[in-house]
Amino acid sequence: MSENQKVYLNILKEIDRIIYEDQLLPGDKLPSERELADRLQVGRSSVREALRALELLDLIETRKGEGTFIQQSGGHRLAEVLASFFLKDQRARHDVTETRRIIEIEAARIACxxxxxxxxxxxxxxxxxxxxxxxxxxxxxxxxYLFHKTLVQSSQNRLMLNIWRPLVEYSKIALRESLSREGRTGHSIEEHEAIYQAILNKNEREAVDSLRKHLENSRF
Incomplete structure (x- = not known):
């Protein structure tokens, strides 16, 4: 695990602890970036990036001039998401990755x-x-992220989407690191194009093979 990932995990653990100990509810305010940075002894930029990741998940909301709040729509899931995915051991993360792969590959086949x-x-x-x-x-x-979400939605199986969503939302930090690798973004886009073309042509075998290759190259 990289140092950046460790910082993210520490920040998320702290947020999870605060929610649990203070019994925060949707609409309640979280500590400021400065307070979180002081507690964790990390830079405010690291805190800001972690909070941004949670905001992308629609779990928190930043209001200009007011602070950061647990989202009314999704805040009740925050502690559950953190506890279920970020805070478990390596085996649990492997299980998440494997389950995601199974769902997406089947979704690609059906989407054709x-x-x-x-x-x-x-x-x-x-x-x-x-x-x-x-x-x-x-x-x-x-x-x-939205490309993969649309892919799963294209299976027209709502249960499959509901199982997939929490498995993948947590990994946006890992996705950013994957795309940051030299040359990876261009290859990832090309792989998305191959997946899309296969589904457009209703070629199940090509869609599955292209998606499997993409997930392996992405190191998910």
Missing amino acids: QRASDVQLKKMEELIAQSKQRWGDGELPVEED
């Missing part, structure tokens, strides 16, 4: 027959947006 025109268009748009963000010198983390 069930994907709607709207979902296919969405995947195409996300690939284009990823290229644009990458061209602007940014990592397309959110676009990458």
Whole structure:
């Protein structure tokens, strides 16, 4: 585990502890970046990045001039998400990765027959947006996540999506690190294009093979 990951985990553990000990509820305010940084003896930029990850999950909300609050819509899941995924041992994280792979591969196979025109268009748009963000010198983390989400949605199996979502939302930090590897972003976009084309052509074998290759290369 990298030092950056350790910092994230420490910050998330601290947030989880605060929620548990203070019995915080949706709508309640979290400690400030400065307070979290002081407690953990880390830089405020590290705290800010961890909070940003939670905000992307729609678990917290930052209000300008007011602070950071547990989201009304998803805040009740925060402690559960942290305890279930971030704070478990290596074996548990392996199980999460394996289950994600199983769900996505099956979703890709089914999507070849069930994907709607709207979902296919969405995947195409996300690939284009990823290229644009990458061209602007940014990592397309959110676009990458949404591509996989749309892929699973294309199975038209709501239960599959509901199982997949918490398995993957926690890993956006790992996704950012994966895309940060030299040359990885470009290859990842190319792999998304191959997956999309296979689903568009209703080629189950190619879709599954392309997705399996993509997940292996992404080191999830």
